[in-house]
Amino acid sequence: MRRSILTGALAGLWLGLPYTALSLLAERFTGLRPLPTGIFDLLARQLPGSLVTAGIELMVRVLQGLQLGRTDVLAKRLELGLAYLLAFGALALLGGVYGALAGRLAGSTLRRGLALGVALWALAWLVDLAARWGAVGPLDGLLSSFLLSAGWGVALAWVHEQAMALAGLPHAEAPADASRRAFLARAGGAALALAVAGLALDRLLAGLGRAEGATGALPTPSAQPTPRSSAPRPAPTPGYVTAEAFEPAPGTRPELTPLDQFYRIDINLSPPRVDVAQWRLAVDGLVAQPLSLTYQELLAMPSHELYATLECISNEVGGDLISTTRFTGVRLADVLNRTGLQPGAVEVRFTCADGYTESLPVDSALDPNTLLCFAMDGQQLPEEHGFPIRLFTPNRYGMKNPKWITRIEAIGEPYDGFWEQRGWSKEAWVKTTSVIDAAQEGGSARLVVGGIAYAGARGIARVEVRLDDGEWVSAELKEPFSPFTWVLWRVELDAPPGEYRLTVRAVDGLGELQAEEQTDPHPDGASGYHRRRVEIS
Structure with a gap:
């Protein structure tokens, strides 16, 4: 019995390789x-x-503390590893259960394998049903899931039968075949080859999809963004210098984040794949004239661009879950004005293809800088960043900027979105933050320090840095791209050889000093001064 259970579990694990690889491939075609x-x-x-x-x-704190790479990438890999560990554990468990019951099951190997496949298909369907909050997936997806599950079950039943016969244990239909060992070896190799081929084809199709998306034509914005042109902000202080005169400290991050490095945090293991030909943006609720817009109809509306910084509410002080890019899209106000908002509308609720929900007060939704974005950095919105449409709204953390939007609904009462229902801030206003990116010796007992500071549309009036408990020294600030982006700063400090603790703080454009008290990200974003130890030789 023990050998039979172990054989079934190992077969379930090994055959899980092609089952999972082909499932990834089927996802691209069937949903x-x-x-x-x-x-x-x-x-x-x-x-x-x-x-x-x-x-x-815990995950963000550990990853940002270890500094092994980008937090969002490492987090997704950890999530991926956990998901696959649980999935392969479930396959091994099913295989083990089959091994325990194999001697008692009547019928042919094919029939027993099909029954096992149906059990796996039912498990996958129930998991998917619960994850979608009761929504049923596409019919072709259910059919492909059944075929893959049935194939896994039949293959496992056959491999189990051959392996048990090879071990010399009785089994109802085990044929006496001296070459079983060779057959099993070939079967194992075939399973591995099928898994590798499926993964390779999936990656190839993913690459082709990215290349096709990158070359897609986008409409010309009605107004090109220029630094500091689109909204009022406090007058710059004498610390600001022009882009031509400013030299970032070596090691400071780029002022604009490359699109492939823009942080990604969401509730999905892999991004939803939206068929843009079938996609419609429903705009309804407390409106006089509901709309259903196609992607092309949305692109045909007047578009606008702005440079903006987006930060995750779970970002630790000094963390890397913050990025800056150029967003292109249609003003949400233009879409809502076409519907005729009713006076009773209090908030606008967003529903997304992955089941995520969020809301904004009507006045924020009508802000001319709140965009339904179809492009980032001049490129079609990538799948992982919300294709076909995502929201950008200023001054709020990333959780208030939903992706993969399918419905916009005017509602008559406040609504708590996905993360608010889990205890996070409803308003999610960004807090003032400043970060030390780099500190290098500049010669002659000088230390060159640089980084970024950000406070949403409040802007940054001043950044100050100090060594240990010394005097605060004002940094030089680069004129930002727009009122909604971070500010690059640089300062040179007198620093004889020794070990020091650098500390940075910022003052926003309203004159408010950044909070010094260290707080956790939950529930409304982290606060505190960023510190870094340096050694001058």
Whole structure:
């Protein structure tokens, strides 16, 4: 019995390789969600909010503390690893259960394998159903899931039968074949080859999709963005210098984040794949004339661009979950004005292809700088950043900027979105933050320090840096791209050889000093001064 259970579990694991690889491939054509994706989505959506929040905070704190690479990339890899661990554990468990029951099951190997496949298909379907809050996936996805599950079940039943016969244990239909060992070796190799081929084809199609998206034509914006041109902000202080006169400290991050390095945090293991030909943006609720816009109809509306910084509310002090780019899109106000908002509308609620929901007060939704974006950095919106449409709204953390939007609804009462329901701030206003990116010796006992500071549309009036508990020294500030972007800063300090603790703080354009008290990201964003130790030789 023990050998039979172990054989079934190992077969379930090994055959899970082609099953999962082909599931990823089928996802591109049928909308099938692979079992690991379904398990992760289920956990992210159905676990208690306090547990999800604790997990996020712990993961972000550990990853940003270890500084092994980009936090968002490492976090997705950890999530991916957890999801696949759970999925392969489920496949091994099913295989082990089959091994325990194989000697008692009647019928042919094919029939038993099909029954096992149906059990896997039912498990995957129930997981997907729960993760989608009861929504049923596409029919072709269900069919492809059934075929893959049935194939896995039949293959497992056959491999189990051959392996048990090879071990010399009785089995109802085990043929006496001296070459079983060779057959099993070839079967294992075939499973591995099928998995590799499926993954390779999936990656190839993903690359072709990215290349096609990058070359897609975009409409010309009605107004090109220029630094400091689109909205009022406090007058610059004498610390500001022009872009031509400013020299960033070596090691300071780029002022504009390359699109492939723009941070990505969401509730999905892999981004939703939206068929733009079938996609419609529904605009309804408390409106006089509901709309249903196609992608091309949205692109045909007057478009606008602005440079802006976006920060994740779970970012630690000094963390890297913050990026700056050029957003291109249609003003949400233009879309809402076409519908005729009713006087009773209090908020605007967004529903997304992945089940995510969020809301904004009507006045924020009508802000001319709130955009329904179809491009970032002059390129078609990437799949992982919300294709076909995402929101940008100024002065709020990333959680208030939903992606993969499918519906916009004017509602008559306040609504708590996905993260608010899990204990995060409803307003999610960005806090003033400043970060030390780099500190290098500048010769003659000088230390060159640089980084960024950000306070939303409040702007940055002053950045100050000090060594240990010494005097605060004002930094030189580069004129920002727009009122909504971070500011690059630089300062040179007298620093004889020794070890020092650098500290930075910022004052926003309203004269408010950045909060010194260190607080966790939950529930309304981290605060505190960023510090860094340096050694001057």
